[in-house]
Amino acid sequence: MLLIDLSVINIVINFYKPPEKNFFLRIIIDEGNLSERGGCSSGGEGSDSLLPKYDLIDKLRIAREGDAKSREDILEMYKPLIGKITSNLCQRRLEWGRDDELSIGLIAFNEAIDRYKEDCRVPFPAYARIVVRSRLTDYFRKEARHNAANLQPFFNDGEQGENPAEIAKSWDNYYQEVAARESELEILQYEKMLSNYGISFDNLVKSSPKHRDSRLAQLQAARILASDTNLMQDLLTKKKLPIQELSLIAGIHRKTLERGRKYIIATALIFYYHEDFLYLSSYVNIPGSGKGES
Numbered sequence: 001m002l003l004i005d006l007s008v009i010n011i012v013i014n015f016y017k018p019p020e021k022n023f024f025l026r027i028i029i030d031e032g033n034l035s036e037r038g039g040c041s042s043g044g045e046g047s048d049s050l051l052p053k054y055d056l057i058d059k060l061r062i063a064r065e066g067d068a069k070s071r072e073d074i075l076e077m078y079k080p081l082i083g084k085i086t087s088n089l090c091q092r093r094l095e096w097g098r099d100d101e102l103s104i105g106l107i108a109f110n111e112a113i114d115r116y117k118e119d120c121r122v123p124f125p126a127y128a129r130i131v132v133r134s135r136l137t138d139y140f141r142k143e144a145r146h147n148a149a150n151l152q153p154f155f156n157d158g159e160q161g162e163n164p165a166e167i168a169k170s171w172d173n174y175y176q177e178v179a180a181r182e183s184e185l186e187i188l189q190y191e192k193m194l195s196n197y198g199i200s201f202d203n204l205v206k207s208s209p210k211h212r213d214s215r216l217a218q219l220q221a222a223r224i225l226a227s228d229t230n231l232m233q234d235l236l237t238k239k240k241l242p243i244q245e246l247s248l249i250a251g252i253h254r255k256t257l258e259r260g261r262k263y264i265i266a267t268a269l270i271f272y273y274h275e276d277f278l279y280l281s282s283y284v285n286i287p288g289s290g291k292g293e294s
Helices: 002-013 023-028 053-064 068-077 079-090 100-115 124-144 164-195 201-207 212-227 229-238 243-250 254-259 261-272
Strands: none
Touching: 053 068, 053 100, 053 124, 068 079, 068 100, 079 100, 079 124, 100 124, 124 164, 164 201, 164 261, 201 261, 212 229, 212 243, 212 254, 212 261, 229 243, 229 261, 243 254, 254 261
């Protein structure tokens, strides 16, 4: 089992240039959605509409070029995710307009927009999460030392005589190490979640759809499932795919759903918990109404 884990972890860490016959990619993604361009389609919890990953990359680029509207759109779309990251780190419920930590998280996320590089091989939401956590940790450290109330820039080029190039290199090494750890933990969390439904990576490979039409139909079923609160709660509670109800809503034959049960469940879980699976969700276009939970 360890060999399977390490293989999948390696895939996720290097997912922008995956092996052609990689079993995990064959299971989860539709080839039409895969690109070597960076990016992810994950947004805030409960978002009504999320950008496809390629649109997000374009919007990030336009924002960096000075378009204020694009920047505001990105910040607004990811505000729930910023809130979740910040609240989880603070281990308490926070309120916009009241808690300074949320403002710091928003500033850090805005900084991530400027710092993100498409070739960094880390999906933007995961990259931004690293920046937000780092800025908040820096803030807590300064508060503990009773330093100045205003947060100093996370990237303070030339501070204490340090070479700006060395600082940038140190940051690059840091976020790559953090991303590697996070993606590993994400895979292990996902594997544990799948086990609750009697699904392993091994049998998921064997039962994955072989034909594109079947895969697209099952992927669509997974999206509909993840976006329907009642159906998803039924799945989470009973640990069984609600085939009859899903067939009626999705307009997909029951036999197709039965054959793709494991694939549909596995993909729907990524859709639904996209805020927890920022790396895995970068493989697919996330449906706007999926709601991740802590």
